[in-house]
Amino acid sequence: MSTIERAEVLVASPGRNFVTLRITTSDGVTGLGDATLNGRELAVASYLRDHVVPLLIGRDPARVEDTWQYLYRGAYWRRGPVTMTAIAAVDTALWDIKGKVAGLPVYQLLGGRSRDGVMVYAHASGNDTAELLDDVARFLDEGYLAVRAQAAVPEVGGTYGVRKGKVYEPAASALPDEQPWSTEAYLDFAPTYLAAVRERFGFGFHLLHDVHHRLSPIEAARFGKAVEDLRLFWMEDPTPAENQEAFRLIRQHTTTPIAVGENLSSIWDVQHLITEQLIDYVRTTVVHAGGITHLRRIFDLAALYQVRTGSHGAGDLSPVSMAAAVHVDLAVPNFGIQEHMGHVDGVDEVFRTGVRFADGMLHPSEEPGLGVEYDDEAAAGFPYEPRYLPVARRLDGSVHDW
Structure with a gap:
């Protein structure tokens, strides 16, 4: 044996x-x-x-x-x-x-294909609305069927989701970057740039937006109602998920779909959200929710309540996780969408993956297993560097949810 x-x-x-x-x-x-x-x-x-x-x-x-x-x-x-x-x-x-x-390949062990490919969304951003619109155009030209849109709030220097380089990477300093935040300015501005995206590009693609836990329940309800006519695919993490009954209040005021779960780690963390149908997409991941075995268990529960999948896929998930996610996404019946941010330069030197992008979708390797290899020699050239995620502070100096 x-x-x-x-x-x-x-x-x-x-x-x-x-x-x-x-x-x-x-x-x-x-x-x-x-x-x-x-x-x-x-x-x-x-x-x-x-x-x-x-x-x-x-x-x-x-x-x-x-x-x-x-x-x-x-x-x-x-x-x-x-x-x-x-x-x-x-x-x-x-x-x-x-x-x-x-x-x-692993997806065959999970029951085989339920679809031909895995639809993914890209991350468009800008320091203002004009830059955001140019970025959305770039991703649509590359064939993406879904795009997340984030823009810097005027006169607020720490807006979430606006990348500085090729790929958005928030963990970029030896100590946490402390970023300012104004909920009031965000609520005034975000609906305007999302409307500008629809005005320029129409409704022929899926438009997503990440609130990133920044709003109270009633503020999130106000935001969701304000953007209903823009037909968002989802508003992500509108309020912190610790108080899960808060999502019932949001539901009472808006039909904008809700996605939650990237920082939740078990079926018990999302059980109430799913069984009470307080969310539309569950965003738990292979790497943070117990692997393929436990993620499949979460997704099977979600399927019973017409909740679809929308797993987190930022750059902090290695190509191993992304490959595993694609295998799971390909197999489950209630797949919704997969986040696909890509990775910074150097990652492909350490990880060799067979996952490929085509026609707005990711496709897995057909090699046995996950189809990922790790290069020890290349990895030796990239030693560990302490890095922290940012901290958000309101304009009065108090710590806010990042």
């Missing part, structure tokens, strides 16, 4: 920090899992290296579900982003191994 012989925690920073778990079996088969928790990477690396890896040696790599339960129930301390990201890395690596042993 094949057993797990080695598990390595690999940390590299090709433009941004990634933590990768590589599991090797006694038969020489390797599997990769993403263990990146943006801004808290070393917490997961330590959890894996010090507490999980010793438990894996000698285990049967084929027992994916049993290993998931062993790491989750056996730890006693359950849930939370560090624990669930570590479990996700193990789970994803074991699915990668299972696909390689079977000689099949």
Whole structure:
């Protein structure tokens, strides 16, 4: 019987920090899992290296579900982003191994294709409305069927989502960047630039917008109502999800669809939101919600309540996670859309992935497993660099939700 012989925690920073778990079996088969928790990477690396890896040696790599339960129930301390990201890395690596042993891409192990490709959305942004419109045009020209639009609020220097380079990367400094925020200015401005996008480009594509937890429930209701005629695909994270009943208030005032869940880590975190139909899209991810095994469980629950998937896919998800996401997206019946931000220069030197973009969709590798390889030699040239996500402060100096 094949057993797990080695598990390595690999940390590299090709433009941004990634933590990768590589599991090797006694038969020489390797599997990769993403263990990146943006801004808290070393917490997961330590959890894996010090507490999980010793438990894996000698285990049967084929027992994916049993290993998931062993790491989750056996730890006693359950849930939370560090624990669930570590479990996700193990789970994803074991699915990668299972696909390689079977000689099949992972999506075939999940039941095969439910669609021909995975529709994705791009990230358009600008320092003003004119720049945003030019960016939207660029992505539409590249063939995207869906675009998220964000623009800097005038005279507020810390607006979320406006990139400075090729790819939006908020974790960019050794200490947190403290950014100003004005809810009032945002509520006045955001509907105007979203309207400008529709006025110039029409309704022949999907338009998305990320509020990024910045509004109170009634403010979010006001925003959703103000943009109803623009037919947003969704407004993302309109208010923090800790108070989930807040979404019922938003529902009472607007028909703009709601997407939530990128920073939630288990089925229990989203159970109420789904079963009460307080959201339209669940944004949990392979890497932060317990891997392929647990993400599929979340998506199956969502399907019962006509909630569709819309997984987070920012640059802090390594190509391992993106490949795993595409395999899951391809198989589940209630797929909605997949975020696709791309990665900064250097990432493709460390990770070789078979995922490709065409006609507004991502397509997985047909190689056995996930179809991703890790280059140790290239990774050695990108040592870890401490980086933090920003902190938002209101104009009076008080800390706000970033």
